[in-house]
Amino acid sequence: MIDFEKLAQAMGELDEDTVVETLEAVMAEGGGEASKAMEACQKGMDIVGKLFEDGEYFVGDLIYAGELMTQAVEIMKDALASGDGSGPKTKMILCTVKDDLHDIGKNIVKAMLEANGFEVIDLGIDVPADKIVDTAKAENIKIVALSGVLTLAIDSMKATVDAFKAAGMDDVKIIIGGAPVSEAACKVTGADEWAHSPQKTIQTCKEWAAD
Ligand code: B12
Known part of the structure; x- marks a missing residue:
């Protein structure tokens, strides 16, 4: 069972180990819950934004949050981009x-x-x-x-x-x-x-x- 609330909190706290472990677990289970995990990561980014507004986080933390989010997307990208590629090629x-x-x-x-x-x-x-x-x-x-x-x-x-x-x-x-x-x-x-x-x-x- 993936704990998405814990994932959001870990992202907000910039706890890289927990974020990476959780997302790797999502992918190990086939990536079916990647969208849910992405929503949790975005919730975590809102926590980061709030802490920045409150003066508890600084620009360096925003930069680190950006890197962590990029890493999260990288881990899940195959599951997120699961279209069939048969679109109109526009x-x-x-x-x-x-x-x-x-x-x-x-x-x-x-x-x-x-x-x-x-x-x-x-x-x-x-x-x-x-x-x-x-x-x-x-x-x-x-x-x-x-x-x-x-x-x-x-x-x-x-x-x-x-x-x-x-x-x-x-x-x-x-x-x-x-x-x-x-x-x-x-x-x-x-x-x-x-x-x-x-x-x-x-x-x-x-x-x-x-x-
Ligand atoms: C990471 C981050 C940064 C990183 C960005 C790294 C990068 N490569 O992008 C860095 C450190 C560079 C940064 C800089 C700054 N940031 Co900043 N940042 C963030 C943070 C924490 C996360 C943003 C993010 O990536 N979210 C996750 C992504 C996945 O979400 P998203 O972008 O919304 O995208 C989703 C949807 O919106 C949608 N979507 C996105 N694009 C599109 C396009 C289309 C066409 C469609 C249909 C949908 C769609 O799909 C996505 C997936 O679901 C936010 C806080 C937050 N709550 O978002 C602050 C935040 C955006 N930053 C903020 C600020 C103030 C700054 C700085 C001014 C800080 C400073 N003093 O220097 C600078 C501005 C630099 C600039 N000129 O742009 C404020 C903005 C306040 C405001 N209302 O204007 C925020 C809200 C933090 C806060 N609460 O104060 N930041």
């Missing part, structure tokens, strides 16, 4: 928006999109709107996914949607995701869709690819 863009350097969530979304047959052009982190527009133009991309974890990422997402409008590229569909994204943020930015879970992203992109 090319799309994914990146973290300008001024935001967080990429762990983006990388999870990327792995899952690729496992579902998408060809993902990953522009990386801190990507300005004009670079995204230029790439979409050059590669004839019709689907763009924007990631952001900072509150100010919403401004960069809006700037990106505005840049597509200004370029007259209204046929490009844009989905936004990441912790601060919500229905309200979606309205503010003018994006076509929003999601927290990679599963909803895949479903939406598949629908758009079929249009």
